[in-house]
Amino acid sequence: MQEDLKLEVGQEVEAMCTKCKGPSIHVIESIKDDKIFKVLCKGCNSSHRYRPATDANIAKMKEAIAKKGPPKTKEERRWSRLLNKVDSEKAVDYQMDKSFDEKAVINHSKFGMGVVVEIMDQTKISVAFKEGTKTLVQNR
């Protein structure tokens, strides 16, 4: 009986991938102490520590995903980080004839809540919204 298959770099294994959100085929990149150490995911091409695709690990990942809700975009994460740092109670309605300060919280009729990230000049501000950063006018 050949119980222990010899592990080799370049061999394909099923492993957990945090980017692909589940088990996927990986190529062994390095082996340490007869155990798979690093793998390269064939799905998303990222290299990471090997995590066996066991039922327990799959269940754990599903649970973590369910808890987090739908994946957020980079812009959305940045936006929520910014909002955490400011007092959203102080949000003012956006109007182009007003003037805004950096880190001011604004309420935009179309884009929703946003945080001023940069005063570009006398008439332009850069504001981070959930869907991305927009340039708005001020002092008009």
Ligand SMILES: [Zn+2]
């Ligand atoms: Zn992947």
